[in-house]
Amino acid sequence: MEILLAKSAGFCFGVKRATQMAFAAAAEYSHICSLGPIIHSPQVVDKLAEQGVEVIEQVENIPAGAVIIRSHGVTAGEIQAILDRDLTMVDATCPFVKKAQEYAARLGAEGYSVVIVGEAEHPEVQGIVSYAATGQVLVVANAAEAEKLPRLGRVGIVAQTTQSFENLRQVADICMKKSRELRVFNTICDATTVRQNEAREIAQQVDVMLVIGGYNSANTTRLAHICQEILPDTHHLETAQEIESSWFTGARRVGITAGASTPRWLIDEVVSRVAELAGK
């Protein structure tokens, strides 16, 4: 049984940076927590907990010491609350997410109606929204939702960093029709697109596809859906322990990829387990 492992599987730049910052902070501070899970990987969050990093959901529940800001960011209000409480802040917000927050803030301050292309319920989007909140803020998931927007004067667009360019383009086209002035900040990080494209290519060449990553990870779930559309024999899993040997009956090739918040060691464990089953 041959294994095709995606080159783009695993940590993206922002997640890698945040994880490194979190482990370094855990070594530096005796009292440390993260505001919400630092990345959408329960296994990494568990490892950090072993180093003393507790996950706390509300700023008011942080006892004292240092607090790590997760890779996909928090709201402007939460940052302010941390500063007000004089806690030590370790800001591990992905620089690309930070850019999106800054652009949203600027657009809001300059009087634009701010349109955020993304999933309204995703914490990254909620963070971006909070920065734009001086004016009118509208979150749209896609072209169909953009069509429902009213006629607007000056529109500024910012995208959730994991959106596809095609989706941003479609929303921008509709906003161009509905506005006198349109300003688009292309805040998309192409790591997501690169990973999705590679997963598509691999899924077309294999008999079974494994997508590793947190069940709470939006980008992993999306990645699994994309592969499933091409290959019904796709499995979304968090760890090697979930692998069932029956998945590979008659399979000659297995494809493996992983979401942006999946650490290398989880991927390696899955590869080893599959190789072990292949050897039997």
Add this chain to the structure above:
Amino acid sequence: MEILLAKSAGFCFGVKRATQMAFAAAAEYSHICSLGPIIHSPQVVDKLAEQGVEVIEQVENIPAGAVIIRSHGVTAGEIQAILDRDLTMVDATCPFVKKAQEYAARLGAEGYSVVIVGEAEHPEVQGIVSYAATGQVLVVANAAEAEKLPRLGRVGIVAQTTQSFENLRQVADICMKKSRELRVFNTICDATTVRQNEAREIAQQVDVMLVIGGYNSANTTRLAHICQEILPDTHHLETAQEIESSWFTGARRVGITAGASTPRWLIDEVVSRVAELAGK
């Protein structure tokens, strides 16, 4: 023979305003000229000449007195030269063109690479270009030309007022890919689109189509081409004198439209002449 006359035939808002201002100025000033033909209608320019409005192409050749700025605008340098010479300026620039000039100036001053969607050789575009000229200015006619643009940082787009929205949209889409920030001012005046759409509808219902307007008028020429694609029996003419009775042999319906710089009286003369031939 039935005549279908387009509702949208003839003067657009900017041309009507410029013509009225020119005739009023001719009555007010004893020494008056226009910098370039005020509109692209030789017949209107002739009527103005009868009122003493001379067409002068260069500011330095204006002897003295008042100068009318044509509907589609002039360059920033020409405006400055007029002000420097202390001539009286009657600014008949279409307010929509003026907006495009202002947006181009603002984008240039704010450090954007300015992309102007339009025909590089059209005086309106040359005027807009001159206002943006503090920074990088690029004129692109269509998507194919936009594809040739290099990768750009911050891009601001302004359109020639007579462009189609579809063309603006296509160029904007390409610039969105090539830039970090895109700003689009939708400076299109939809009079052109309305006129073209109505011409298309009429051309489909008639046996002969007449398109009236200056041979030097870009919008009239484009209008004639659009009709010709639908109906080869389309004639572009400037005046009723050019009509040939042979055009209508066997025709049951005749469609008539006119460009944005064609005055009502020229349209009326054509309608009368066609009606006369129909009566024979």
